[in-house]
Amino acid sequence: MSHTRLRTGVPRTPNKETDDSMLSQDLPQRTAPYRGTGPATGRLATVLSLVGAAFILFVGVGYLVAPQSMADSFGLPAAPDGPAAGFLNVKGVRDTVTGLIILALLAARQRQALGIATLTIALIPVGDMTTIFIRHGSTSTALGVHGLTAVMVAATGVLLLRETRSRAAVTVG
Structure with missing residues (x-):
């Protein structure tokens, strides 16, 4: 007895009496994409990812090249100096690598992985905003810089995941 496979990969024994009526069941169902997930959404997610990567690379390189001048804009009440200033370089490395991860995932066309990474990023x-609040730093910098950045980065991650989810939901028969 010959078996065929449904598109789901499950073996099915052919049955002449029911095969004609089951043809429509064998075909994948077309699902409408999520609202607002057309090509424009993909382009917007790409642009936001590129802008975010460029911004965080700029900040990261700034902390590596001129850490003391960058530290004042972070929002903490005092910047570390002397041997403790090395922590500013750690922030520079963190931010630079974050930007490179975004660019690498974009270049590899790994949009779902980029969406997950972006939400995590x-x-x-x-964390930066919380640290500023705990250390009694600038509330306006905590909210206006770090809070807004968190919202924009999370929104970009959501756009990327909605885009990849809508591509997976639209099945061509």
């Missing part, structure tokens, strides 16, 4: 400015 959004936790970094949340």
Whole structure:
């Protein structure tokens, strides 16, 4: 007895009486994409990813090249100096690598992985904002820089995931 496979990969025994009526069941169902997930959404997600990568690379390189001048804009009440200033370089490395990860995933066309990574990366400015609040730094910098950054990065991650999810939902028969 010969078996055929449904498109789901499950073996099926052919049955002449029911095969004609089951043809429509064998075909994948077309699912409408999520609202707002057309090509424009993909382009917007790409642009936001590129802008975010460029911004965080600029900040990261700034912390590597001129850490003391960058530290004042972070929002903490005092910048580390002397041997403790090495922590500013750590931030520079973190931010530079974050930007490179975004660019690498974009270049590899790994949009779902980029969406997941971007949502995870959004936790970094949340942590920075929280640190500023705990250390009694600038509330306006905490909210206006780090809070807004967290929202924008998370929104970019959501756009990327909605885009990849809508591509997976639209099945061509």
